[in-house]
Amino acid sequence: MNAENTVLSSRPGESATHWLSVQFIQCLLSSFRFSELLHLFFSNRSLPHAKMVSANYVRTVVGVVGNVISFGLFLSPLPTFMTIVSKRAVEQFSPIPYLATLLNCMMWVVYGLPIVHPNSVLVLTINGTGFLIEALYIAIFFAFSPRSLRLKILGILAAEVVFVGAVLAGVLGGAHTHGKRTEIVGILCVIFGTAMYASPLSVMKTVIQTKSVKYMPFSLSFVSFLNGICWMAYSLLRFDLYILIPNGLGTLLSAAQLTLYFMYYRSSPGDVPKQNLELPEEVSNAPDAFTSVTVEK
DSSP: OOHHHHHHHTOTTOOHHHHHHHHHHHHHHHHHHHHHHHHHHHOTTTOTTHHHHHHHHHHHHHHHHHHHHHHHHHHTTHHHHHHHHHHTSOTTOOSHHHHHHHHHHHHHHHHHSTTTSSSOHHHHHHHHHHHHHHHHHHHHHHHTSOHHHHHHHHHHHHHHHHHHHHHHHHHHHHOOSHHHHHHHHHHHHHHHHHHHHTTHHHHHHHHHHHTOOTTSOHHHHHHHHHHHHHHHHHHHHTTOHHHHHHHHHHHHHHHHHHHHHHHHTTTSOSOOOOOEEEEEEEEOTTTOEEEEEEEEO
16 A cells, blocks of 8 residues: 555544445455456566476476486495495496496487587586596496406497497588487487386396395385486476487386385395395486496395
């Protein structure tokens, strides 16, 4: 209420009925102005970018949450590498899951480059981070591997670098629009992501056969499910088929793992001897990759 209305409502001798009438009219006017402002805010004719700004903001928030969850998944193999460093030997651990994740991260970094797919900063950041983490894992693995395994690791790394370099050179030299570059690199990312998402199928088969979830930790399956949900939402807020497909598959497989967990966790034996196990890990790479990590139970 402004000053004039305040004075008016406090004039000596003013009837209560008249004062209430003034307040009622002012409320009607205020309601009209508020509804008009809402109409202007949500009207595409008056504010054409209002919905776009809101959707972009939500998409950014979801992407940041996805980055945090994916970062945690990238760090999940740390116990394995602490074991390798403490024993100064890789024993029966395999470098293939980390080499595969490294290639997946490199492909998604290429996808997120502004010259390939603009406005994909969050895809670029998490996969760039994942690339550095996986490179550190491989360096540790290389340091404590026998000579024959080192040569194998070097050969695979060389092939991956040549492949990614060829893809980048090919799309920049042969595709002259962002749409075409996105399509080529996106299809390759979906192929690699889908292939890596197949890795938990063997673990799920083991759970069904043994009726035991000792090979499938609940926390990893649950966080992988959340990760897939985040990146699915991210891809739907501004539709991106190439992020949606691998994360959709990852979400479905994680949901299947959670279902199996609740079916068999009561029947899992509690006195099973400890052993080294290879477990699946899902990482968004926008996001999104799926790899197997070796952990020590």
